[in-house]
Amino acid sequence: MPAIVVLGAQWGDEGKGKATDLLATTDPIDFVVRTSGGHNAGHTIVVNGEKYATHLLPSGILTPGATSVIANGVVVSPEALFRELDGLVARGVEVADLVVSANAHVIASYHSTIDKVTERFLGKNQIGTTGRGIGPAYADKVNRTGIRIADLFDEGILRAKVEAALDMKNHVLAKVYNRRAIEVDAVVEELLSYSERLRPMVRDTSLLLNQALDAGKTVLFEGAQATMLDVDHGTYPFVTSSNPVAGGVCVGAGVGPTRIDRVIGVIKAYTTRVGSGPFPTELFDEDGAALQRIGGEIGVSTGRTRRCGWYDAVVARYAARVNGLTEFFLTKLDVLDTWERIPVCVGYEIDGVRHDEMPMTQTEFHHATPVYEFFDGWQSDISGCRSFAELPKNAQNYVRALEELSGAPFWAVGVGPGREQTVVVAS
Numbered sequence: 029m030p031a032i033v034v035l036g037a038q039w040g041d042e043g044k045g046k047a048t049d050l051l052a053t054t055d056p057i058d059f060v061v062r063t064s065g066g067h068n069a070g071h072t073i074v075v076n077g078e079k080y081a082t083h084l085l086p087s088g089i090l091t092p093g094a095t096s097v098i099a100n101g102v103v104v105s106p107e108a109l110f111r112e113l114d115g116l117v118a119r120g121v122e123v124a125d126l127v128v129s130a131n132a133h134v135i136a137s138y139h140s141t142i143d144k145v146t147e148r149f150l151g152k153n154q155i156g157t158t159g160r161g162i163g164p165a166y167a168d169k170v171n172r173t174g175i176r177i178a179d180l181f182d183e184g185i186l187r188a189k190v191e192a193a194l195d196m197k198n199h200v201l202a203k204v205y206n207r208r209a210i211e212v213d214a215v216v217e218e219l220l221s222y223s224e225r226l227r228p229m230v231r232d233t234s235l236l237l238n239q240a241l242d243a244g245k246t247v248l249f250e251g252a253q254a255t256m257l258d259v260d261h262g263t264y265p266f267v268t269s270s271n272p273v274a275g276g277v278c279v280g281a282g283v284g285p286t287r288i289d290r291v292i293g294v295i296k297a298y299t300t301r302v303g304s305g306p307f308p309t310e311l312f313d314e315d316g317a318a319l320q321r322i323g324g325e326i327g328v329s330t331g332r333t334r335r336c337g338w339y340d341a342v343v344a345r346y347a348a349r350v351n352g353l354t355e356f357f358l359t360k361l362d363v364l365d366t367w368e369r370i371p372v373c374v375g376y377e378i379d380g381v382r383h384d385e386m387p388m389t390q391t392e393f394h395h396a397t398p399v400y401e402f403f404d405g406w407q408s409d410i411s412g413c414r415s416f417a418e419l420p421k422n423a424q425n426y427v428r429a430l431e432e433l434s435g436a437p438f439w440a441v442g443v444g445p446g447r448e449q450t451v452v453v454a455s
Contacts, residue, residue: 036254039301060088063280101280234282266305348435
């Protein structure tokens with residue numbers, strides 16, 4: 029049985045939860061795995077008319093019979109984890125089958141403190157982080173001063189690691205940011221308070237997942253954030269602090285690249301991003317406002333309004349290349365129902381030179397001007413379509429044009445928020 033990767037092909041918020049949920053309900057999925065990021069992710073799933081949002085938990089937590097895994101590449105806030113679990117339980121969702129890697133790093137309270145004061149200190153140069161401590165937790169991981177889930181079960185090791193981490197941070201907080209020092213005892217006490225509830229969930233998830241694949245189980249690796257937010261391959265420095273591209277899945281889960289069978293890139297029929305950073309097709313006119321309003325473009329995790337623009341085929345081709353995509357899942361096609369003509373960015377002009385691929389430098393990308401082709405709209409409601417043939421001809425033409433421009437075949441198209449509002453694209 030396959031190992032399937034689902035990841036974002038733009039700047040996030042593409043509808044990865046819908047794609048994951050669709051896969052898990054059309055074919056039996058045994059494991060759904062988060063491999064990077066923290067509770068800065070936001071996945072929206074609509075099931076039987078009810079809307080659910082997951083942040084740290086895999087969206088597969090809503091799929092009966094599937095084991096949800098938070099793997100080693102994730103940074104985990106225990107407080108956020110239990111708050112999210114308790115919220116689902118209160119709504120009647122069964123969450124018994126959840127596994128957390130012993131090697132996942134912990135987001136402590138001081139990480140969010142550092143995150144927030146640093147962003148404020150940067151002023152107009154802010155990155156646009158969520159302020160939830162994800163970046164500082166990953167920085168500690170790389171600096172080898174991080175705390176892992178397994179450390180919560182050994183008070184001596186935990187205290188030593190917290191003391192080491194806060195030694196420098198307290199100097200910075202007090203002398204640079206004029207903030208009060210953080211007490212070691214308070215941090216240790218808080219983290220230890222989560223240990224007993226965590227203990228039954230903690231496993232060697234790399235071993236678990238490899239054994240599952242050996243046994244013929246189907247494993248779905250669910251991406252958080254997206255390709256253009258990757259710390260290596262995204263619009264640096266306006267990126268997240270991990271590797272949400274396909275290669276990062278292997279590192280973040282402890283499985284080899286030869287285990288992966290499908291890599292599905294989720295991409296909107298237009299483009300959005302949250303936070304700061306370059307965005308060549310961004311709209312500042314009535315079209316941008318309409319995309320935001322019709323698409324309900326408010327960040328699931330942050331509540332921030334998403335910046336909106338037309339579909340960018342250069343970004344799509346880049347995502348197809350760096351991820352080795354086997355296919356795309358196009359979402360929110362229905363948002364474009366009312367447009368008479370729909371622009372699509374097919375290339376960039378930079379200082380008078382045409383670029384059909386992603387510019388090499390940050391400077392070039394900041395100066396990129398979109399080159400548009402225009403496609404006729406369909407100006408009708410497609411939310412009830414359930415087959416590709418049912419789509420209006422102009423909608424079919426738009427999908428096929430994007431497929432031709434984007435570097436990988438289209439597997440399916442979303443025509444509404446519901447699980448059932450999906451059209452499989454004919455080959």
